Amino acid sequence: MINTLSLTPIIQDISLPSPEQQIFPDWEYANEYQLWVKRDDLIHPIVSGNKWRKLRYTLEQAVSTGVRHIVSFGGGHSNHLHALGYACNSLNIKLTAIVRGHFHSNLTPMLQDLVAWQADVQFVDRKTYQLRDDKTYLASLAQQYPNAMFIPEGGSSEFALAGVADIISELTQRYDYLLTPVGSGGTLGGLIHGAMNQPEPLHTKIIGIAVLKGDGYLEELVGKLLSSRATLPSQVITPQPIADWHINHQFHFNGYAKASPELHQFCQTFNEALSIPIEPVYSGKLFWAVKELMAKKAFTAGSKILLLHTGGLQGARE
The missing domain is CATH 3.40.50.1100 (Rossmann fold)
Incomplete structure (x- = not known):
């Protein structure tokens, strides 16, 4: 359970x-x-440094409320997404990572780790990524990923x-x-x-x-x-x-x-x-x-x- x-x-x-x-x-x-x-x-x-500090109580909240899917944002070298990807894989929680830029044919080492940790990596252009805090954009993502917990960029x-x-x-x-x-x-x-x-x-x-x-x-x-x-x-x-x-x-x-x-x-x-x-x-x-x-x-x-x-x-x- x-x-x-x-x-x-x-x-x-x-x-x-x-x-x-x-x-x-x-x-x-x-x-x-x-x-x-x-x-x-x-x-x-x-999961070092401020990434553990910033994710600890968020992850506790996710586990205690039965969250099975987390959506978050970052760039191709994001320390936040790297730590979150490892944590979600360890906790058997699905991660959808919305990544700024198109790295399809040239995955960074961080993105290679996310793929290895079975994260769902979605690349978006910079214009779309700028909407990461926009209520309308987040509402559309919430419809696309129902019941998911959304964590802001950087875990902040x-x-x-x-x-x-x-x-x-x-x-x-x-x-x-x-x-x-x-x-x-x-x-x-x-x-x-x-x-x-x-x-x-x-x-x-x-x-x-x-x-x-x-x-x-x-x-x-x-x-x-x-x-x-x-x-x-x-x-x-x-x-x-x-x-x-x-x-x-x-x-x-x-x-x-x-x-x-x-x-x-x-x-x-x-x-x-x-x-x-x-x-x-x-x-x-x-x-x-x-x-x-x-x-x-x-x-x-x-x-x-x-x-x-x-x-x-x-x-x-x-």
Whole structure:
């Protein structure tokens, strides 16, 4: 029976809490700060980083309500679809992946994995994909896929906020700054949500590093998520009225999944020097941004800075 399903096939390989690792990169003025990395990339070999955080409570909801079909959206190198494809295959839930672009004759490694995990992959052009949040388009998909659960691009639903908020509760020390890459807004929204659900003010500046051109748009996404946020699954305390956060739009390298030769070289050098895998789509832009901001002395001297490694290396696969 469907009610006997659980998340055990995935949870048995989940490693939480993820470690907080101090690093000592050879960057200008880096010795004036304490730099730490929250290694969410180590949570799971496939459903890693913010993908597990954002999908955990969504999948629990799907299992508890007997969902047998999930529909979601992403590009040809989507970390979200990759994690969701593995999870659905493990839980015996059908996945329909609506993918931006036409990769019929040239499947990316991520798409090859989805096919191997028996996902139904549907390619759409960019114009159609832009309708992924349009109510009329979603209504037509709901008719095409009756009884399916729809998960937004990147997994950034209200359930995602509760999962990401767990990061704040896991922290073993206080940080002056917490930085994360921002693509669909769910991770940043979850961190803000977590900060607002602490017994005392966090006193941590939360900074999102935009990985795409989205000045204003990303802030709107985060605002919408926070306005509809779900209650934390754990006991809720009196929430803080506000969290100190903003999004920096200076380091997107002209768009999503776009990168310069310098960024590619930076990722390779970082990987070799510190043995922490990063890629140019998300984590590479985060670490590059921090390096540049340190060089400009944008942080208070002596401050303790935490970088959230959100996992996902599909952007580095050939």
